Amino acid sequence: MKKILFLALSLTASLSAYAQEASAAPEATPYVYGVHLDIAKVINITEAADVCGPVPVQMTYKNSHGDTRVLEYSVIGRGCTN
Secondary structure: OHHHHHHHHHHHHHHHHHHHHHOOOOOEEEOOOOOOOOOOEEEEEOOOOOOOOEEEEEEEEEOOOOOEEEEEEEEEOOOOOO
């Protein structure tokens, strides 16, 4: 009986962890000039590529409601030299 209970609890815990992983990666929203951004806390900003020209980067942030969002926008890459 203890083995069945342990197996059931293990299965429940692993399914809960899997469900959290699936919802942990929100889809990136492209930035459009003039859109109001509700950014309460920046979590992560990806590094720009080592190329000379515009490249996409993503910023992961929490809004004022506590929801995690991902914003994609363009920056000039780090590969330009003078």
